[in-house]
Amino acid sequence: MFEKEKSVDLSMFGIEQPVIVKRLTAGEKKNLDNALVKANNIKMQGSEVIGDLAPGDTALIAAKTYYKSGPFTVGDLDALDWEIVALIAATGDELNRPLVQLQDKSSS
Numbered sequence: 241m242f243e244k245e246k247s248v249d250l251s252m253f254g255i256e257q258p259v260i261v262k263r264l265t266a267g268e269k270k271n272l273d274n275a276l277v278k279a280n281n282i283k284m285q286g287s288e289v290i291g292d293l294a295p296g297d298t299a300l301i302a303a304k305t306y307y308k309s310g311p312f313t314v315g316d317l318d319a320l321d322w323e324i325v326a327l328i329a330a331t332g333d334e335l336n337r338p339l340v341q342l343q344d345k346s347s348s
Contacts, residue, residue, distance in 0.1 A: 242339065243335060244262065245260050245262050245263065246332075246334070246335045247259070247260055248310075248328055248331045250311075250327070253321060255324075257310060257311040259308075259309070261328060261332040262335075263336055269336070272305045275301050275305070276298055276301060279301055280298065299322075299325050300318065300325055302333065303325045303326075306328060306329065306333075307328060307332075
């Protein structure tokens, strides 16, 4: 089923109110992809992709993009425990996986 948002349980971190992550619009997805490419300094050299992977930046950029609502503001994400940011980013990634991949996974 198509979900537009998903709840992230943060009770294991002592935070009772969940974070809500959102499914991105086409414009938001484009902006996220462009921000990740820029943060990772990705370039094409012939048919080869070359970049400097910055996983910390990647998780933070993704979490800020997916964040819809919760017990703190988007600006507060920088000061949170890194695992909270990683969990928000991972849940957002899961929610924003292409629907074709979701259908293939459920038919296996």
